[in-house]
Amino acid sequence: LISSSIRPTCDISVFDRIKWTTRLQMNKIKHMNKTLLFLLLPGLLISCKPTPPSGDNGEIVPLTSECLLKNSDLYMKYPYKIKVQDSIMCIWDLHGGDRFYHLYSYPELQFITSFAVNGRGPEEYISTGGFCMDEQHIYVFDTSRARLSIFRKDSLMQQRISPARIIDYPQAGIPILNFCRTDQGFALLNFDGPERIAFIDTCGHLLNKKYEIPRGNTAKNKAYPTMTASLWNSYLDYNPDNHLLVLVTQNGELLEIHNLASDSSRFIVGKGGEPDFLSDKNGLLVGKIKGYQDVQVGKKAIYTLFSGTDHQEELKKMMKGQPTPDGGNLFLVYDLDGKLIRKFLLDHYTNGIDVHEDSNILYTVSSSEENAINKYRLPL
Numbered sequence: 406l407i408s409s410s411i412r413p414t415c416d417i418s419v420f421d422r423i424k425w426t427t428r429l430q431m432n433k434i435k436h437m438n439k440t441l442l443f444l445l446l447p448g449l450l451i452s453c454k455p456t457p458p459s460g461d462n463g464e465i466v467p468l469t470s471e472c473l474l475k476n477s478d479l480y481m482k483y484p485y486k487i488k489v490q491d492s493i494m495c496i497w498d499l500h501g502g503d504r505f506y507h508l509y510s511y512p513e514l515q516f517i518t519s520f521a522v523n524g525r526g527p528e529e530y531i532s533t534g535g536f537c538m539d540e541q542h543i544y545v546f547d548t549s550r551a552r553l554s555i556f557r558k559d560s561l562m563q564q565r566i567s568p569a570r571i572i573d574y575p576q577a578g579i580p581i582l583n584f585c586r587t588d589q590g591f592a593l594l595n596f597d598g599p600e601r602i603a604f605i606d607t608c609g610h611l612l613n614k615k616y617e618i619p620r621g622n623t624a625k626n627k628a629y630p631t632m633t634a635s636l637w638n639s640y641l642d643y644n645p646d647n648h649l650l651v652l653v654t655q656n657g658e659l660l661e662i663h664n665l666a667s668d669s670s671r672f673i674v675g676k677g678g679e680p681d682f683l684s685d686k687n688g689l690l691v692g693k694i695k696g697y698q699d700v701q702v703g704k705k706a707i708y709t710l711f712s713g714t715d716h717q718e719e720l721k722k723m724m725k726g727q728p729t730p731d732g733g734n735l736f737l738v739y740d741l742d743g744k745l746i747r748k749f750l751l752d753h754y755t756n757g758i759d760v761h762e763d764s765n766i767l768y769t770v771s772s773s774e775e776n777a778i779n780k781y782r783l784p785l
Contacts, residue, residue: 464748465735465748465749465750466747466748466749466750466784467749467750467752468736468749468750468751468752468767468781468782468783469752469781470751470752470753470769470776470779470780470781471779471780471781472776472778472779473514473768473778473779473780474509474514474776474777474778475775475776475777476774476775476776476777477775478777479496479507479777479778480502480507480519481496481498481501481502481507481777482498482499482500482501482502483498483499483500483501483772484496484497484498484499484756484770484771484772484777484778485497485498485499485756485757485770485772486499486535486536486699486756486757486770487757487758487759487768487769487770487778488536488538488759489511489759489761489768490538490540491511491540492510492511493508493509493510493511493517493558493562494508494509494510494511494514494768494778495507495508495536495538495543496509496770496778497533497535497536497757499772501521501523501533502523503519503522503523504519504520504521504522504523504566505520505521505523505530505533505545506519506520506521506533506536506543506545507519508520508561508562517561517562517564518561518562518564518566519566520556520561520566521533521545521554521556521566522566528554528567528568528571530545530547530554531547531548531549531550532547532548532549533545533546533547533548534546534548534581534582534583534584535583535584537584537585537586537591538558539586540558541557541558541559542555542556542557542558542569543555543556543558543561544556544586544591545568546581546584546591546593548579548580548581548582549579549580550573550579551573551574551575551576551579551581552571552572552573552574553571553572553574553591554568554570554571554572555568555569555570555571555572556568556569557569572607572608572609573609574605574609574610574611575609575610575611579595580595580596581593581594581595582594582595582596582638583639583640583641584641585641585642585643585650586643587604587643587645587650587665588645588648588665589604589606589607589612590604590605590606590607590612591604591605591607592604592641592643592650593605594638594639594641594652596634596635599617599618600614600615600616600617601614601616601617601618601634601637602614602615602616602641602650602652615663616652616661616663616670618633618634618637619659619661619672636656636680636681636682637654637656637680638654638655638656639652639653639654639655639661639697640652640653640655640697640698640699640700641653641700642700642701642702643665643702644702644703644704646704647664647702647704647741648664648665648666648667649662649663649664649665649702649707649741650662650663650664650665650702651663651700651702651707652700653696653697653700653709654679654680654696654697655680655695655696655697655698656680656681656693656694656695656696657674657677657678657679657680657681657693657694657696658674658675658676658677658678658694658696658697658711658713659672659673659674659675659678659679659680659696660672660673660674660675660697660707660709660739660743661673662707662741662742662743671742671743673739673743675745677693677694677696677713678693678694680696681693693715693716694712694713694714694715694716695712695713695714695716695719695733696711696712696713697709697710697711697712697733698710698711698712698732698733698755698756698757699756699757699758701758701759701760703760703762704762705741705762706738706739706740706741706746706762707738707739707740707741707743708736708737708738708739708758708760708767709736709737709738709739710732710733710735710736710737710755710756710757710758710769711733711735711736711737712732712733712734712735713733713735714729714730714733730754730773730774731754731756731771731772731773732754732755732756732771732772732773733754733755734750734751734752734753734754734755735748735749735750735751736748736749736750736751736758736767736781737749738785747785749783751769751781753769753771753774753776753779754771754773754774755769755770755771755774755779756770756771756772757769757770760783765782765783765784765785766780766781766782766783767780767781767782767783768780768781769781
């Protein structure tokens with residue numbers, strides 16, 4: 406059983422292509438039969454020689470949150486990622502019922518509208534892969550159709566939910582696992598080919614593809630490319646001020662820093678190790694630990710949300726019917742070279758972060774806690 410945070414929707418073609426992806430960290434596994442059969446995947450070895458982090462003195466600072474919205478105040482199935490910008494707060498509902506995204510006014514926290522309708526129509530979405538915001542727009546990708554929708558904020562504020570523009574991209578970008586804005590357009594993380602980041606412009610063109618999975622040549626295994634890709638599924642973010650594109654693995658503890666200006670890369674492995682597999686006496690093969698849950702590249706630092714949950718221990722609890730938290734509760738701060746400089750313990754498990762460096766505020770969203778939306782003041 407391979408662990409990842411990919412949660413495909415009911416679209417069959419997408420599911421077939423990522424069928425090896427598990428939902429260990431999803432609440433859905435609680436409904437699975439206890440007689441699950443696990444597939445043994447022998448011979449898959451992954452290795453690389455990245456730099457270990459330095460400067461970590463081991464101190465973990467606890468943080469106490471202020472609850473902004475409770476789950477009972479939200480009409481969502483799975484609140485997953487959050488962004489607060491100017492006077493609005495946007496929340497991505499990963500398993501959106503009727504619609505995938507929800508807008509609230511900020512700081513009043515009054516509901517405005519929901520958009521990106523779940524469906525197969527011309528302005529509907531089978532599944533979505535997150536969202537990006539700028540001063541005027543919100544950008545959404547339909548992950549199974551490589552289609553970008555651009556919504557105007559002022560229209561959404563008036564509850565007009567049709568996108569201002571829809572752009573189709575080449576099929577090479579499907580399926581889109583995650584994406585972020587770049588200087589020339591967007592960076593898409595996908596399964597296709599050895600180079601897993603596709604760079605595209607804002608007009609529907611594929612510019613180039615880069616960045617193989619960071620592993621040694623002797624460890625490459627061509628027999629299970631899809632499983633390997635799912636094991637190395639990552640979150641990504643980019644900051645135009647320092648030209649850093651950062652990926653963090655959802656399994657293990659590996660951080661990739663790519664400087665798009667200098668075309669240089671750094672790979673930093675933490676104590677959780679690289680994404681890999683572990684076999685136990687029952688022949689069960691899983692990713693060792695649940696890794697990063699989110700990442701944001703700031704002007705001053707790289708901010709991450711981390712879990713570190715042991716998958717085998719989590720599975721044992723699930724099989725006993727015991728609750729297991731989703732997301733992570735460790736907020737790790739790295740400098741722009743990948744040096745771990747601060748560690749914070751959040752008082753809630755959370756799925757998504759939004760850091761405001763100018764005010765030292767952290768906003769979080771949680772799918773499994775009663776307090777869905779929280780705010781932290783960071784002692785940075």
